[in-house]
Amino acid sequence: MGEGVLVPEFGGTLRIGAKVRRGRDWMSGNSDGGPRGEGVLVGVYEHNADGVNVKWDHNGSERWYNATSSCMRLEYVHTAAEDKAERERVERVERQRKVDAEWEACRPSAFTALQSEVESLRTEVTSLKAERHQTSPAFTSFSPSALGGVHTLTERARGFDGEAVAVAVKNLKTYLPLVQGIAPQAQKLREFTKKNKRSKLVTKKCSTLSASLAKMHSAYHTSLASLTALHFNPGDVMQRVRSASDLLVSISAVKGISLPQDRARLSLADTRKYFQVEKFNQAVRELMELIGPIIDCQATIEQCMKDLKGLETPDTEALTALDQECGTLLDTLQRLAKDQAAAQVLVQQLERTPHVTEAEADDEECEIECLGF
Structure with a gap:
């Protein structure tokens, strides 16, 4: 914008090109237009260091003013760009x-x-x-006999068909809910038959008993039908799953052994042990690959073993006998309910029949005899 001009009124230096405005105490008498006009600072007066030349907007004339004069006071006009900056x-x-x-x-x-x-x-x-430069405790305590234990487990694992174990687990997951569901159903039916002896049924409301027994017997009969229709032997399935669980428990104790990283510093005995442990680790890898399909079922097998704890194998013959007993009892209740309903109708008819006294009956009898003569 040009060189700086010292204008004390503005508290510092005002640059050429800055917009100014006459102050509030501007005094007329200088032929430069009306009050409060705005102008542009164009230079410094040649003969006075405090004088400034202002070019007014309204007529373009240039005037010089003493910046320190009380009657020539100027005010600095801020532009929008300057405010933003x-x-x-x-x-x-x-x-x-x-x-x-x-x-x-x-x-x-x-x-x-x-x-x-x-x-x-x-x-x-x-x-x-x-x-x-260190060896792990497992490496230090390693015994060659451990390799024989892994070989024994490997032979046991070879006797397991991974697919057969998976099928057994699937079948057991089908079998367990049926057994767990039918046990309480059978218990309720036993309590019902014990409470409602056949010899005392005529004294009870058979229609209500029939409805209750029909609901319980229907659910029980469906569960028993599903249980007896299984295409596998539950005993064989449970034995296979238990054997797989025992094998997993035994194998879970088998871990690979870390080998020393710096083999050059090993003694002769430790070097021999190093290669023995290598064979052991290789045997463990083969065992894990062999038992892989069973390991995939481990979580399900463990859950099945938890469910089998305390589970009694149901006696299907006893359950079938209970089903037949309840079916017979239900038929009896339904028949008695009909008889009780018919008897109730007769009772109602009897209540509507007029009462005949003994004397009236004798008179009617005599009248009939007379008519006979």
Whole structure:
């Protein structure tokens, strides 16, 4: 905008091209137009360091004024662009102040965290170096007989058909809900038959008993039909699943053994043990691959074993006999309910029949005899 002009009234330097306005205490008498006109600062008066030349907007004339004169006071006119620039400058300063404050606040903790991480890495590296020259407790205590144990488990595992075990588990999951459901149903029917003896049924409301028994017997009969229609032997299925569970328990104790990383530092005995452990680990890998299909069913097998605890194998013959007994009892109740309904009708008819006294009956009898003569 040009060179700076010292204007004390504005508290500093005003640049050429700045817009100014006459102050409120402007005094007329200078032939430069009306009060409160706006102008543009165009230069410094040649003969007075405090004088400034102002070009007024209304007539384009140039006048010089003493900036310190009380009657020639000027006011600085802010433009919209200058206001926006000033706001942006203040915002930049404030943002930078906040960033600096946050950095100053977090710098000690960040440095401490970094230092802690470096120490942790240093400790880990030291530990790894130490482990490289150490042997694991399992390696130290390894005995060649452990390899024989793995071979024994491998032979046991070969006797298992993974697909057959999976089918057995599936069948057991079908069988268990049936057994768990029919047991309480049978118990309710036994209690019903015990409470309602056939010899005393005529004294009870057979229609209500018939409805209750029909509902219980229907559900029980359906469960029994599903149980007896199974295409597999539940005993064989449970035995296969139990054997698979026992094998999984035995194999779960078998773990691979970590080998020393620095074999060059091993003694002769440890070198021999190193290769023995290698064979052991290879045998464990083969065992795990062989038993893989059963391991896939491990969670289901464990759940089935929990469900089998305390479960009594149902006696299908006894359950069938109970079904027949309840069916017979239901037929009896339904027949008696009909008889009781018919008897109730007769009772109602009898109640509507007029009552005849003994004397009236004798008179009627005599009259009949007379008519006979």
